[in-house]
Structure formats: structure tokens, C-alpha cells
Amino acid sequence: MLALRDVDVYIQASHILRKVSLEAAPGELVCLVGRNGAGKTTTLRAVMGYLRPAGGTITLAGQPIGGLPTHAIAARGVGYAPEESAVFGDLTVAENIELPTWTRPGGRPAAERVARAYDVFPRLRGFATRGGTQLSGGERKMLSIARALALDPALLLLDEPFEGLSPAIIPQLGESIAAIARLGPAIVLAASNIHHVPVYASRLYVIERGEIVFAGLPQDLRGRPDLARIVGQAL
Amino acid sequence: MIVRALGLAACAALLLLPLAGLPYTTTLLLPAFGYAIALLGLNLLFGTTGLLSFGHALFVALGGYTAAVLTSRLGVRSLEIVLLAAAATAVVVAGPVGLVCVRYVKIYFGMLTLAFGMLFYSFLYKFYALTGGDEGMRVLRPVLLGRPLEHLDTVAFLTGPFYYYALAVLTLAALVMRRLVASPLGLSLRSIRENAAKAESLGVSVRRYRLAAFVVAAVFGAVGGALLVVPTGLADPLLAYWTHSGNLVFMLLLGGFDHFFGPVLGAVVFILLQDQVMSLTSYWRFLFGAILAVVVIFFPRGLMGLLDPRRAPAP
Structure with a gap:
């Protein structure tokens, strides 16, 4: 459904995303985990057309969408729920x-x-x-x-849906997101904390300083103690 | 409830006014009807979409001159045709002007609309052969619904058939605007006013919708302008001058831009107030400046906000 290949994004003179590659297939819930400032929101905003990639390609269902205006990307079926x-x-x-x-x-x-x-x-x-x-x-x-x-x-981008919420409401929201996942769209969920990654996540990307440093299944993180610091988990 | 009762009372008063034998007050309301229509349009742009135009008088003048050209140069006297032609001219002009203006927001949009308004003013002022320059152009008495009504003198024509005609056009304009604001277009425009970037991410083509609002506002402005020049019988360049645009914004703030009927109330109160104050003192502009300051500081929601305080104040 969604594929980013070697996407570079600059904001003014700063190189924010470096060769980011990421995929999400229909029915998949893909999590993008990284600390604040790592480039999660920038990745989602680039997909949404708010930022124009300087290099690389962004495709939706095989069609390139990099450079399209935001409303046209939304009209192709990309839903975006920003952090704020x-x-x-x-x-x-x-x-x-x-x-x-x-x-x-x-x-x-x-x-x-x-x-x-x-x-x-x-x-x-x-x-x-x-x-x-x-x-x-x-x-x-x-x-x-x-x-x-x-x-x-067809694709839903959720930026830190659990951030700043009372712990009482988080499980409820988690169930809602699970219900959405069952409806079939591809979901990309950005989270700054591994504890916020739903157990039913299909795949996981870890982003650090604008680079994808890990891509794989959640359980594969266990063999990567170097990432524990980034994702906030004692592995 | 009180607002509804007041509204019904106001409607009844407007319907019965010509029968009350107050020809002066009755003719006074005629420009208010024209302004009210123009302001309904201006408020779609400002109150609904969040774009403040300082050049709306351009379209009022466009409507006025369309009426002048048709009645005195081309011999078209039917007011229905004049109004349709004014609307069509507005679309033709507002399309390209809007394309340029809606690329910008806030003060830049305001200044660009001001610039286009003054461009049109200069055109009207300098192209003497076409427009009559500072003397303006005569607007001949139009034919209403195919009835010449030549047996009526000017006052009888204005306070009788024309009064009801203008009131009917205003009612129609308000009904159309009400539907527009409640339509998906209106919903999209309100979302743009609040947060254009967010509206865009929900598939709202912000620039296209802003252009649509601009063109609709222009059509209302031109229709209002065409009605405005009939009582005076004259279209002159001051219709397009920036102070006229300023007056329109004043009326909108006075009536209250976050209420649907704010523009109508603003137009009526402005005209009646101007008449009163001008008869009292030649320093009426000074007094109006003070009133504007008081409205902006103490009654940011205008008179409608005083009458209908249910809604939360605009942030």
C-alpha cells in the first residue's frame, strides 16, 4: 500500500530524514518508534505532502505521490491524525x-x-x-x-495517538485502533515509547536521528540491546 | 427565542414600512438592502472562510457600473437582466482576481484586494470616455418584472415597487447564502478558517474553496451594487474607493460577523446611524471612528452578539 524508498527530507538547511525506507501493506499495522525529534512526525508529514522529499520515492498503491498537494493525497485515501x-x-x-x-x-x-x-x-x-x-x-x-x-x-497515519493521555483512557483507545485495524486499512502508527506499541503490531521500524536503524518483528528487538535505550525498553 | 421574535418583528416592520407614510425613512433603507446583500457575500469570505477583504467595494462598483452601462448605454432596462449581468460580470472579474488573491492569507490577502480595488477605481476615474470619469454614469430607472411603472414619480417608484423588489432580492440572497453556509461547501470553508493545513489533510482543496468563496462573495457584492445605484441614479468611481471597502468592513463588524444576520443588521444600523449623525454634525467620521473603536474593544461580536449571546465569543 505505502512504500517509502530512500526518502531524504530537509527542513530549511537541516537534513531531517536520511534515506528512510518503510513499507505498510493493506491490513498491516506498522509502528514507527523513536525518540522525540528522531523524525517520526517528519516521515508522516512527508507522506501527507506537507514536506517535499529532496530524494527518494513515496508510492501509494504503486503510484508515486511525492510532490502531490496534501488534499490530493488525502483524496487518494490517506487519513492523517496528527499528534496535536x-x-x-x-x-x-x-x-x-x-x-x-x-x-x-x-x-x-x-x-x-x-x-x-x-x-x-x-x-x-x-x-x-x-x-x-x-x-x-x-x-x-x-x-x-x-x-x-x-x-x-486505505492508509491511516496515526501520530503518537497515546501521547499525553491519561493512563485510564489508553487501553480504550488501543482497542479502538485494533478495531480499525480489523477494518482493513494499512496503518502506520508513530510512537515514542515501545510500551505504546500494540501487541498486535505487524512490524516495527525504529528511527533515530532521521535514519531507520531497525526494521523487523517486535520480538526480534530482543536480540538488539543497543536499541533498548532508543525505544525505552529494558530488553 | 427573543432573537427569533425580534427578527420576526423586524421583518414585519420592513414589510409594512412603505405603508406607514414615511417616504424619507423608506428610501433610506434602500441602500441598506443593497449593502446587506453585498455584506452577506463579504461575510462568506470573512466570517466563514477567514479572509478579510479590503477591496470588496470593487465588486459593488462593478455591479453599479454594470447597471449604468446596461440602462443608459445599451438600453437594457429590465432589472432582472441587470442583476444577472452584474452577477456574470462579477464571476468573470473575480475569477482571475481571486486566483491571484487567494494564494495569500491575512494581511497579504487584505492588501492585495485593496490594491485591486484601487486599480479598478483608477480605471473608472481615468477612462473618461468609457466610464464618465469623476462624473460617473447615469443609471436610468429600471423596469421591474417587465412592468415599466412610468405613471409613478420617482419617490413613489422607489418607496413602492422598488422597495419591495429590493427586499425580495435581499430575502432570496439570504436564503441562498444560508443554504450555502450549511452545505458541504460551507463546512469546508469553516474548516479552512479554523485550520487550513488540517483541512487540507482531510481532502479539502483549500485554494479552490477559497476561490469559490471569493467568487460567490463577488457575485453578492455586484448584485448589491446594482441595487445600490438605482435610488441615486448614478454610478460613480467612489463606489470602488478604498474608504467604501472600509465602510463595508465597518458594517460587518458593527453587525457582527459570526452571526448569519450580522451583515444585514450592520447594513441597516450603519445607514440609519449615518443619516442621524450626519444631520447632527459635520464631524460624523470622527464619531464613526469612535464607534468602531468601541465596537471592536467592547463588542467584538457586534450588535448581533449583544442580541444573541448564546454562542461562545469568537476566539
Whole structure:
């Protein structure tokens, strides 16, 4: 579904991503783990078209998408839930979820997409008429992901979905993400802590200073004590 | 509830006003109707999309001159055709102008719209043969719905048929705008106002939607402008001058840009207030400056915010 090959990204003069290669197949949940500033968000933003790669290729279902405008990438079925959630505060919860059903018509009917979003996050159903500013941090995270889901995405990019949430809500959100994974899109989930990587993750990439330093199955990390410091786990 | 009751009372008052034998007040409201239509458009751009234009008068003038050219040069007197032509001209002009302007936001957008407005002003002012220069162009009395109404004198025409005609166009414009704001287009525009980058990631083509808002605003501006010049019988270059654009922004702030009916209220109150204050003192601009300052500082949501304080204040 998604493939990055040797992607280089500069922000102003700084070389942020160095030859990053990453793949996510349909139905896979791929985790990108690294410390703050390692390049996780930059990777996702490059896929989303906010940043133009200086080198390498980004393809979606075999089609190159590097250099396309962000809205065109979204229209091809890439849902993005950024770390800061960026829920539209002036729009109600229902309007927030409804918006992508208009911007990306076709595929599943709008009603079904909205229903799926509420099925995954039943808690939001009760808040449908509330404004986006009247939500807690966790609810904003949920809404941000629900809205990306309403785009009917083939690929879903989740940037640190568990960051800054109360420990009480994390398992609930984890179950929701598992439910989304069962719906079939490829998911790339960025996390700064290995403890936030869901047990059902298909594969794992570890990124450090803009380079992918490990790619493989979660259990393969055990043989790599050098990475323990990066991913925050006593291996 | 109170707002709805007040609104109904205001509608009834507007409907009955011509029958009350107050021809002066009745003619006074005619420009307010024209402005209200133009402001509904301006508010789609500012209140809904978050782009503040300081050149909206360009389109008001465009509508005014379209009416002048059609009625006095081309012999087209039907007001329906004049309004449609004004709308079409607005689309033709706003397309390319908007393409340039919507590449920018905030102050840069404002300054560019100001620049285009002043360009058009200079054109109207300097191309004497085409536009009549500073003398402007005459706007002849239009024919309403195919009825010449030549037996009516000017006051009777304006306070009777034309008053109701303009009110009907305003009602129609408000209904169309209301549907637009509630449509997927309106939803996308509101998402752009809040966070354009985020809207983009949800598949909203930000530039295209901003352009759409710009063109729709221009159409409303031109239709309002065409109605505005009928009572005065004159289209002159000052219609496009930057102070006229400033007045439009003033009306919007006065009425309240975050309420659907803010623009309409702003236009009516501005016109009535201007009439009162001008008759009292020649320093009316000074007083209006003070009023604007008070509105911005103490009533950022305008008069509509005072009447309808339910919603949270705009951040």
C-alpha cells in the first residue's frame, strides 16, 4: 500500500530524514518508534505532502505521490491524525466527522462511514452536537482518528495517538485502533515509547536521528540491546 | 427565542414600512438592502472562510457600473437582466482576481484586494470616455418584472415597487447564502478558517474553496451594487474607493460577523446611524471612528452578539 524508498527530507538547511525506507501493506499495522525529534512526525508529514522529499520515492498503491498537494493525497485515501489532534473547535463533533465524507466522495456511502467512525469510538456518539472545543484531550484524539477514518482511508497515519493521555483512557483507545485495524486499512502508527506499541503490531521500524536503524518483528528487538535505550525498553 | 421574535418583528416592520407614510425613512433603507446583500457575500469570505477583504467595494462598483452601462448605454432596462449581468460580470472579474488573491492569507490577502480595488477605481476615474470619469454614469430607472411603472414619480417608484423588489432580492440572497453556509461547501470553508493545513489533510482543496468563496462573495457584492445605484441614479468611481471597502468592513463588524444576520443588521444600523449623525454634525467620521473603536474593544461580536449571546465569543 505505502512504500517509502530512500526518502531524504530537509527542513530549511537541516537534513531531517536520511534515506528512510518503510513499507505498510493493506491490513498491516506498522509502528514507527523513536525518540522525540528522531523524525517520526517528519516521515508522516512527508507522506501527507506537507514536506517535499529532496530524494527518494513515496508510492501509494504503486503510484508515486511525492510532490502531490496534501488534499490530493488525502483524496487518494490517506487519513492523517496528527499528534496535536487539530480538531475543528467551531465545528460540532458530527460536522468534524462528516467533513471528509464530502471531500472524498465515492467508495462507501457517507452514512456507513460515519457509522463506522462512531462504532469504533462509541463514546463520541453522545457528543455529536458538542463543539470541538468542549472535548477532553482523549476525546479530541478519538475525534481526530474518527474523522480520519470517515475519509474511508486505505492508509491511516496515526501520530503518537497515546501521547499525553491519561493512563485510564489508553487501553480504550488501543482497542479502538485494533478495531480499525480489523477494518482493513494499512496503518502506520508513530510512537515514542515501545510500551505504546500494540501487541498486535505487524512490524516495527525504529528511527533515530532521521535514519531507520531497525526494521523487523517486535520480538526480534530482543536480540538488539543497543536499541533498548532508543525505544525505552529494558530488553 | 427573543432573537427569533425580534427578527420576526423586524421583518414585519420592513414589510409594512412603505405603508406607514414615511417616504424619507423608506428610501433610506434602500441602500441598506443593497449593502446587506453585498455584506452577506463579504461575510462568506470573512466570517466563514477567514479572509478579510479590503477591496470588496470593487465588486459593488462593478455591479453599479454594470447597471449604468446596461440602462443608459445599451438600453437594457429590465432589472432582472441587470442583476444577472452584474452577477456574470462579477464571476468573470473575480475569477482571475481571486486566483491571484487567494494564494495569500491575512494581511497579504487584505492588501492585495485593496490594491485591486484601487486599480479598478483608477480605471473608472481615468477612462473618461468609457466610464464618465469623476462624473460617473447615469443609471436610468429600471423596469421591474417587465412592468415599466412610468405613471409613478420617482419617490413613489422607489418607496413602492422598488422597495419591495429590493427586499425580495435581499430575502432570496439570504436564503441562498444560508443554504450555502450549511452545505458541504460551507463546512469546508469553516474548516479552512479554523485550520487550513488540517483541512487540507482531510481532502479539502483549500485554494479552490477559497476561490469559490471569493467568487460567490463577488457575485453578492455586484448584485448589491446594482441595487445600490438605482435610488441615486448614478454610478460613480467612489463606489470602488478604498474608504467604501472600509465602510463595508465597518458594517460587518458593527453587525457582527459570526452571526448569519450580522451583515444585514450592520447594513441597516450603519445607514440609519449615518443619516442621524450626519444631520447632527459635520464631524460624523470622527464619531464613526469612535464607534468602531468601541465596537471592536467592547463588542467584538457586534450588535448581533449583544442580541444573541448564546454562542461562545469568537476566539
